[in-house]
Amino acid sequence: MDKPLILVCNDDGVNAPGIRALIEATRDLGKLLVVAPDKPQSGTGHGITINSTLRLNKLEEAENLEVYSCSGTPVDCIKLAIFKLLPKKPDIVISGINHGSNASINVIYSGTMSAAVEGSLEGVPSIGFSLLDFDINADFSASAIIARKITQQVLQSGLPNGICLNVNVPKLDHSEIMGIKICRQAEGNWEEEFEARTDPTGKEYFWLTGTFKNYDSGTDTDIWALENNYVSVVPIQHDLTAHNALNKLKDWNL
Amino acid sequence: MDKPLILVCNDDGVNAPGIRALIEATRDLGKLLVVAPDKPQSGTGHGITINSTLRLNKLEEAENLEVYSCSGTPVDCIKLAIFKLLPKKPDIVISGINHGSNASINVIYSGTMSAAVEGSLEGVPSIGFSLLDFDINADFSASAIIARKITQQVLQSGLPNGICLNVNVPKLDHSEIMGIKICRQAEGNWEEEFEARTDPTGKEYFWLTGTFKNYDSGTDTDIWALENNYVSVVPIQHDLTAHNALNKLKDWNL
Numbered sequence: 001m002d003k004p005l006i007l008v009c010n011d012d013g014v015n016a017p018g019i020r021a022l023i024e025a026t027r028d029l030g031k032l033l034v035v036a037p038d039k040p041q042s043g044t045g046h047g048i049t050i051n052s053t054l055r056l057n058k059l060e061e062a063e064n065l066e067v068y069s070c071s072g073t074p075v076d077c078i079k080l081a082i083f084k085l086l087p088k089k090p091d092i093v094i095s096g097i098n099h100g101s102n103a104s105i106n107v108i109y110s111g112t113m114s115a116a117v118e119g120s121l122e123g124v125p126s127i128g129f130s131l132l133d134f135d136i137n138a139d140f141s142a143s144a145i146i147a148r149k150i151t152q153q154v155l156q157s158g159l160p161n162g163i164c165l166n167v168n169v170p171k172l173d174h175s176e177i178m179g180i181k182i183c184r185q186a187e188g189n190w191e192e193e194f195e196a197r198t199d200p201t202g203k204e205y206f207w208l209t210g211t212f213k214n215y216d217s218g219t220d221t222d223i224w225a226l227e228n229n230y231v232s233v234v235p236i237q238h239d240l241t242a243h244n245a246l247n248k249l250k251d252w253n254l
Numbered sequence: 255m256d257k258p259l260i261l262v263c264n265d266d267g268v269n270a271p272g273i274r275a276l277i278e279a280t281r282d283l284g285k286l287l288v289v290a291p292d293k294p295q296s297g298t299g300h301g302i303t304i305n306s307t308l309r310l311n312k313l314e315e316a317e318n319l320e321v322y323s324c325s326g327t328p329v330d331c332i333k334l335a336i337f338k339l340l341p342k343k344p345d346i347v348i349s350g351i352n353h354g355s356n357a358s359i360n361v362i363y364s365g366t367m368s369a370a371v372e373g374s375l376e377g378v379p380s381i382g383f384s385l386l387d388f389d390i391n392a393d394f395s396a397s398a399i400i401a402r403k404i405t406q407q408v409l410q411s412g413l414p415n416g417i418c419l420n421v422n423v424p425k426l427d428h429s430e431i432m433g434i435k436i437c438r439q440a441e442g443n444w445e446e447e448f449e450a451r452t453d454p455t456g457k458e459y460f461w462l463t464g465t466f467k468n469y470d471s472g473t474d475t476d477i478w479a480l481e482n483n484y485v486s487v488v489p490i491q492h493d494l495t496a497h498n499a500l501n502k503l504k505d506w507n508l
Binding site for chain 1: 294296297298299300301302303304305307308309310327329330333334336337338359361362363368371375376403404407411414416417420433434436438439441443445446447448451457458459460461462464487488489490491492493494495496497498499500502503504506508
């Protein structure tokens, strides 16, 4: 039987330690094609490049491993890999390991998770992995073990149609992790502050900064799991319809 | 009573005819603050600017109308308006009128819709409007009537918490529109093609092009409504959890 074809992406860029950890953790599980941004693309959400050009650059070719950088977003990377580079759909898309949390509402801003969502849109079982540590020198050893385990599980059992996984790993040694919990996305958002500065010509500009607020007291959420030393796994869908609200709106007289 | 405070955004840029049509259609309904990108930002999804600076530029100040351009994405515009410019939360966010469809899966790539989703994340009733016509000189007269009507309805009745509306208007005269339908998002995706070209130095680059595919034969979808000359209204949520899949995944032995 052919080895599984594994497509790897992230949003921190092809040279980030997190994606290198993911490649090493899964390298013997199949044939890896890595297509990842040539620069950091954190916070690009589900952005795509439609008013500009895209470049691909082959960086590495080894046994069962090819690595490309792409000038676009993580979603561009997935589209280029599937529609341009690969002769057939990959068996799985894995994205990450992200430097920093994608739990709760962070999922919606995350390029790493959007790569996984795009994979699921193309009918490919897809997973995004994130470590709760923004440090460029973060220790990915526990998250790499988790990523390998969940990748093996999904290669074996697949995923329900149209669903990908958002996996977040607490910043702990592997021995301190209590287990893996299937969760829902906690209800939260960012309370933003814009730091105003003055440029050398006297004009004002802003930096986005903010604080994450969790409004959810449930014990079945990703935030709860992570705060209690569990890995959180949230199934994510690309159908954004608020099905519960459909009937309510039908009462409107429009 | 104070006039309602209406925050206006889009992704085609502050000078696009679509946002001008939306401003004119709603101008007498309240005090309008327009904060929109200084250049086209179509397809930026829920992207935010975290590794770079943001600029705001006041373009216009008139009775009950202030207009700013912003160097960032539509979501940046909403965050800057709510957390930097406004003394209190707006009563409503309206985004558009987008040049081109945001029905079905287009919602996930759309900066116009992401501005509305961001509004709902901040607890503000929010609506994105799109016309099924990409032309820069599209006729917005019917969509402007629809946008005004739905804005008035939402100002009056509010929206369920955490939910915004994705409104798409067919390219028709107002008299030809059959009515307004509450719908779910049709299951579809884009079959992409990358057009390869060669730059003047002999290096290859790509343009993203593609064809939308509707896989959904339901008569309760936005695509069905639009094809049958109705306006489609889809309630959109930012909780991406696939709640139906939670129990299925709990059977895994992780």
